[in-house]
Amino acid sequence: MTEGAIYFLQLVISGIAVGSLYALVALGFVLIYKATDIMNFAHGEAMMVGAFVCYALVVAGIPFLWAVLMTTGIAMFFGLATERLILRPMIGEPQFAVVMVTIGLSIFLRSVSGIIFGHDNKIFPSELSDQTLVFKGLVLSYTHLWAMLISGLMVILFFLFFRFSRVGLAMRGVANDQDTAMLMGISVKRVFALTWGISFAIAAVAGIFLANVMVLNIAICLVAIKAFPAVILGGLESIPGAIVGGLVIGVLETLVGGYLDQAMPGVKDLTAFVVLFLVLMIRPYGLFGKKEIERV
Amino acid sequence: MRIFQTIWGKLWLILFCLALLSLPLWADPYIIYMVNISGIAVIAAIGLNILTGLTGQISLGHAAFVAIGAYTSAILASKLNTPFWLTIPAGGIVASFFGILLGFPCLRLKGLYLAMATMSFGVVVEYGITHWDSLTMGVRGISVPAPTIFGYTLGDPSKLFYVTIFFVTILTLGAKNLARTRIGRAFVAIRDRDVAAEVIGINLTKYKVMAFAISSFYGGVAGGLYSYSTTYLHPENFTLLLSIEYIAMIIIGGLGSILGSIFGAVFLTAMPDIIKGFADFMGRQFVFLHGRYDEEWNIAAFGLLIMIFLIVEPTGLNGIWTRIKTSFKNWPFTY
Numbered sequence: 001m002t003e004g005a006i007y008f009l010q011l012v013i014s015g016i017a018v019g020s021l022y023a024l025v026a027l028g029f030v031l032i033y034k035a036t037d038i039m040n041f042a043h044g045e046a047m048m049v050g051a052f053v054c055y056a057l058v059v060a061g062i063p064f065l066w067a068v069l070m071t072t073g074i075a076m077f078f079g080l081a082t083e084r085l086i087l088r089p090m091i092g093e094p095q096f097a098v099v100m101v102t103i104g105l106s107i108f109l110r111s112v113s114g115i116i117f118g119h120d121n122k123i124f125p126s127e128l129s130d131q132t133l134v135f136k137g138l139v140l141s142y143t144h145l146w147a148m149l150i151s152g153l154m155v156i157l158f159f160l161f162f163r164f165s166r167v168g169l170a171m172r173g174v175a176n177d178q179d180t181a182m183l184m185g186i187s188v189k190r191v192f193a194l195t196w197g198i199s200f201a202i203a204a205v206a207g208i209f210l211a212n213v214m215v216l217n218i219a220i221c222l223v224a225i226k227a228f229p230a231v232i233l234g235g236l237e238s239i240p241g242a243i244v245g246g247l248v249i250g251v252l253e254t255l256v257g258g259y260l261d262q263a264m265p266g267v268k269d270l271t272a273f274v275v276l277f278l279v280l281m282i283r284p285y286g287l288f289g290k291k292e293i294e295r296v
Numbered sequence: 297m298r299i300f301q302t303i304w305g306k307l308w309l310i311l312f313c314l315a316l317l318s319l320p321l322w323a324d325p326y327i328i329y330m331v332n333i334s335g336i337a338v339i340a341a342i343g344l345n346i347l348t349g350l351t352g353q354i355s356l357g358h359a360a361f362v363a364i365g366a367y368t369s370a371i372l373a374s375k376l377n378t379p380f381w382l383t384i385p386a387g388g389i390v391a392s393f394f395g396i397l398l399g400f401p402c403l404r405l406k407g408l409y410l411a412m413a414t415m416s417f418g419v420v421v422e423y424g425i426t427h428w429d430s431l432t433m434g435v436r437g438i439s440v441p442a443p444t445i446f447g448y449t450l451g452d453p454s455k456l457f458y459v460t461i462f463f464v465t466i467l468t469l470g471a472k473n474l475a476r477t478r479i480g481r482a483f484v485a486i487r488d489r490d491v492a493a494e495v496i497g498i499n500l501t502k503y504k505v506m507a508f509a510i511s512s513f514y515g516g517v518a519g520g521l522y523s524y525s526t527t528y529l530h531p532e533n534f535t536l537l538l539s540i541e542y543i544a545m546i547i548i549g550g551l552g553s554i555l556g557s558i559f560g561a562v563f564l565t566a567m568p569d570i571i572k573g574f575a576d577f578m579g580r581q582f583v584f585l586h587g588r589y590d591e592e593w594n595i596a597a598f599g600l601l602i603m604i605f606l607i608v609e610p611t612g613l614n615g616i617w618t619r620i621k622t623s624f625k626n627w628p629f630t631y
Binding site for chain 2: 039089097107110111265277281
């Protein structure tokens with residue numbers, strides 16, 4: 001292979017690695033949107049809080065795996081509390097109000113975490129090895145490999161959950177039509193609460209993972225802002241869409257960073273938003289989303 | 297003047313104006329500076345309220361228009377020595393040009409998608425002012441010369457105060473009257489149901505783009521005033537957080553109400569000082585709390601206030617104000 005081709009392939013591979021992290025975050029968005037029709041702007045903050053809680057537990061001397069399990073439990077409780085206190089009073093309000101509530105929650109959580117945990121970078125006591133895999137001149141670190149594996153696993157779990165479990169079926173029913181679901185004997189309130197709980201737990205896992213790959217600080221919640229374009233590109237209520245969108249954004253971003261960064265420094269961080277804008281102009285419901293039909 | 301209907305309304309207004317105009321004679325410079333900053337926030341909040349409150353188009357990119365206005369007037373003033381009474385409207389016009397540019401592609405989008413699109417516009421503008429070094433001086437920041445008129449320098453806050461008040465008065469009256477005209481009613485019709493609005497003969501394209509243009513004009517003028525008021529601009533002043541702050545102002549003040557925007561803007565501008573005073577007070581009462589005040593408290597309070605107002609009082613401060621007024625008017629009857 002020529003040097004240029006190797007460079008290109010290397011960029012694509014690191015792009016896929018970064019993209020699988022975005023996909024993991026995007027999954028959380030899709031879960032909430034699918035069941036409750038709410039875009040949770042505080043998802044990144046839920047990730048960050050999860051990562052910080054796990055960090056605090058590990059520092060306190062609890063073994064890593066136990067800490068992860070405990071964090072998941074705490075995050076689930078936190079999600080339930082959020083739903084009960086903040087989202088439930090908003091049922092029936094216009095979408096604008098609900099979106100604004102989650103934005104308010106997001107800046108509230110971010111600054112409170114800033115006060116409690118401070119702004120300095122923390123190194124997560126990582127359990128994953130920092131070795132790299134070398135194959136024909138292409139380099140990939142084990143942490144990124146783990147990211148891909150876990151994203152893949154999550155997708156399969158989600159698929160099975162929505163397809164075969166009773167709760168998953170209830171969630172799909174509620175997403176489809178709340179009134180009909182209620183008539184079928186599904187407790188819509190309980191499904192909403194459960195959705196938020198599960199999604200916060202997933203967010204915490206994703207956050208712990210991100211903290212392992214990157215450094216742990218407040219800025220970790222900005223990854224969620226990068227995951228917005230991924231969700232929109234894939235279609236807001238599509239789980240395969242979230243994965244594809246995440247991978248596409250990741251690859252595009254690293255390619256742009258690799259080829260254009262010399263000419264325009266910092267343009268890498270802009271890519272996702274330009275893509276977002278273009279998708280919204282051309283195909284607002286994304287690649288796999290359901291097209292909304294409006295009748296007069 | 298017909299917007300103030302009762303004799304008491306007029307009287308209070310005159311008293312308020314007198315107190316405001318004489319402010320530089322007796323008030324502390326810091327208070328005058330705060331009034332300037334709140335005036336600027338009032339203009340920007342009214343602009344956003346025209347777009348979000350009246351027309352119902354969510355915008356998470358209002359800070360971008362403020363930034364465009366601020367940089368336009370800063371560049372005109374520092375590089376071309378343009379007088380301030382030209383640069384401030386120029387900031388508004390350039391911003392509203394970008395508003396039209398953003399308005400056209402956003403015609404199809406609604407709700408969540410519109411919020412996303414305007415947010416990415418904000419990010420792109422922030423990138424632009426950070427990296428277009430030759431024009432905006434990038435992260436080094438740009439300093440703005442003091443405005444002069446007839447060879448008379450309006451450097452310090454107490455003189456700039458009159459410039460700010462002039463623009464606030466003109467633009468507030470403009471917005472209040474706009475809401476009563478055909479244009480304002482068309483905006484409200486679009487907010488309530490866009491399809492129905494189109495059916496009764498409102499040109500959606502024209503009015504939606506117009507809402508974007510007017511809103512960004514207000515943002516741009518606010519930016520121009522801001523650049524003179526702070527005398528130094530840095531890209532970090534215009535992040536997504538500022539857009540959220542403007543949204544917080546109109547939610548806390550009251551969506552779709554001009555008076556509400558004024559309440560919200562003044563309240564949120566004064567809030568950091570209130571919190572700081574409260575923290576100092578608590579610090580004196582309880583030793584262990586002493587010196588724990590942090591800038592982060594302000595942002596946390598923004599978030600908390602947005603949530604509380606949306607859940608408990610969706611009509612905002614304006615709603616509370618109206619309720620108090622009616623209950624006084626109807627006293628001793630409950631209705």
